Amino acid sequence: MNQKRKIRVLVAKPGLDGHERGAHVVAYGLRDAGFEVIYTGLRQTTEQIVNAAIQEDVDVIGLSILSGAHVSLTRKVLDELKNQKAEDIMVIVGGIVPSEDIRDLKEMGVREVFTAGTPISAISDFIESAIPAD
Amino acid sequence: MKNSWDKLIQGIREKDIRAMARLITRVENREDGWKTAMTEIYPLTGKARVFGITGSPGAGKSTLTCEIARELADRGHTVGIIAVDPSSPFSGGALLGDRLRMQQIFTIKEIYIRSMATRGMLGGLCQAARDVIRIMDAFGKDVILIETVGVGQDEIEIVKTADRVMVVCIPGMGDGIQAIKAGVMEIADLYVINKADKPGADEVEADIQAMLSLSSDLECVAPPVLQTSALKKQGILELVSALLENPADTKKQKVKEEIRIKEEILSLMEREVFRQVRSVWENEGSLLDSVSQVMQKTSDPYTIVKQMLLNHKHR
Incomplete structure (x- = not known):
């Protein structure tokens, strides 16, 4: 009866950024890949995102950021996760991110960054390989 | 990092939100031990x-x-x-x-x-x-x-x-x-x-x-x-x-509660019986045999279910 463990993903858009098309595409794509996707919508504060991730017990937080503020917003989310002792939740970032910032984000603790043009399967494959199946 | 059931249950007593969230995930996933965990939670x-x-x-x-x-x-x-x-x-x-x-x-x-x-x-x-x-x-x-x-x-x-x-x-x-x-x-x-x-x-x-x-x-x-x-x-x-x-209407509430408890016991029982019968059937490989019997038209699904239940009773 033990079914395969469902991977739960939170897709969130932090900060002042009204472009949610990309987040929608990713959310639907991950659903079609068999994940349970919790979508929390636009203009989320760091606290809202981290609280939702903890309450929903997600394996992954996917931040969609197109505002250019990806470094500072992501840092805030990572800090809040530490603050709430939930730094074990994996964070990935999607959006328009210059390559030098990708390096910085990964140094901060972001597991992967997906820029425009990434096929959904690259994201779902990454998540599946990064989350232990136990 | 595996959180043990006991630790998680202790966590909800201490009002730890992460423990509650984890516990929900594990029970929802029907991980081994979920029924024992629920038995412990029930009195709370x-x-x-x-x-x-x-x-x-x-x-x-x-x-x-x-x-x-x-x-x-x-x-x-x-x-x-x-x-x-x-x-x-x-x-x-x-x-x-x-x-x-x-x-x-x-x-x-x-x-x-x-x-x-x-x-x-x-x-x-x-x-x-x-x-x-x-x-x-x-x-x-x-x-x-x-x-x-x-x-x-x-x-x-x-x-x-x-x-x-x-x-x-x-x-x-x-x-x-x-x-x-x-x-x-x-x-x-x-x-x-x-x-x-x-x-x-x-x-x-x-x-x-x-x-x-x-x-x-x-x-x-x-x-x-x-x-x-x-x-x-x-x-x-x-x-x-x-x-x-x-x-x-407290009388109506009581009737509702009786129905609810009865339904829960029946549905837990139903799933448990099904799980047991199915696991025996699958482990012995006879489910596959049954399928091929039906495909070769030497038997039909009704007979197979009847036989299976009889065999199970005599175990």
């Missing part, structure tokens, strides 16, 4: 009041749930919300979007929100929902709201696990109650006409009242009908007060 439960919220898609259930939870928190209650959305029968994945309408209450400490996918578990969702309610109850949430779309048998079964059920209608959908009539209208302890700032709310109310007046149960107290606008925060105070009011 029974204090929470559970309200079901259902209605057609787009009726504003999530927005309404959000406003109800906020009002309850303002009145000093601690609130758990279970927001159920369907899983895709094709991919097994789900897009759980009820939180989208609840953003403003994400950071209220007294409120815990959990999105739950139906996961295509035949009848199993109902039990999983009961288990999640109990975990929240054991944690100390004193009001639990469970929100589901009012279509499909499973969803209706879930809200039946609640102490009181609220059916949400909206103006402007044909004769108002068409969209959700089958099986749903009968379970309401309370009717809410949401989006009542739109034209047609009074007509919907008249429709519902007319339907209720046709009830064959003359002794039954007619459920209240209320108008709200969740978006404009109108009618919420009255709605919450009506929800919290003690049910007038």
Whole structure:
């Protein structure tokens, strides 16, 4: 009866950024890949995102950021996760991110960054390989 | 890092939100040991009041749930919300979007929100929902709201696990109650006409009242009908007060509880028997044999089931 463990993903858009098309595409794509996707919508504060991730017990937080503020917003989310002792939740970032910032984000603790043009399967494959199946 | 069941249960006694969230995940996944864990949790439960919220898609259930939870928190209650959305029968994945309408209450400490996918578990969702309610109850949430779309048998079964059920209608959908009539209208302890700032709310109310007046149960107290606008925060105070009011008919409540307990025992038993029979059948490889027998037309599914049950009885 033990079914395969469902991977739960939170897709969130932090900060002042009204472009949610990309987040929608990713959310639907991950659903079609068999994940349970919790979508929390636009203009989320760091606290809202981290609280939702903890309450929903997600394996992954996917931040969609197109505002250019990806470094500072992501840092805030990572800090809040530490603050709430939930730094074990994996964070990935999607959006328009210059390559030098990708390096910085990964140094901060972001597991992967997906820029425009990434096929959904690259994201779902990454998540599946990064989350232990136990 | 594996969290043991004991540690998680200790965690909910200490009001650790992560422990509750983990416990829900593991019970929902039916990981080994879940039944023992629930047995340990059971004595900690029974204090929470559970309200079901259902209605057609787009009726504003999530927005309404959000406003109800906020009002309850303002009145000093601690609130758990279970927001159920369907899983895709094709991919097994789900897009759980009820939180989208609840953003403003994400950071209220007294409120815990959990999105739950139906996961295509035949009848199993109902039990999983009961288990999640109990975990929240054991944690100390004193009001639990469970929100589901009012279509499909499973969803209706879930809200039946609640102490009181609220059916949400909206103006402007044909004769108002068409969209959700089958099986749903009968379970309401309370009717809410949401989006009542739109034209047609009074007509919907008249429709519902007319339907209720046709009830064959003359002794039954007619459920209240209320108008709200969740978006404009109108009618919420009255709605919450009506929800919290003690049910007038305690005898009816007791009958309902008896039915609920009976149904739960039967459904747990059903799944357990099925699981046992199936695992024996699969392990011995006879399920595959049976399939090939039917394919070769040497037997038929009816005979096979009959034989299988007989064999199982004689074990």
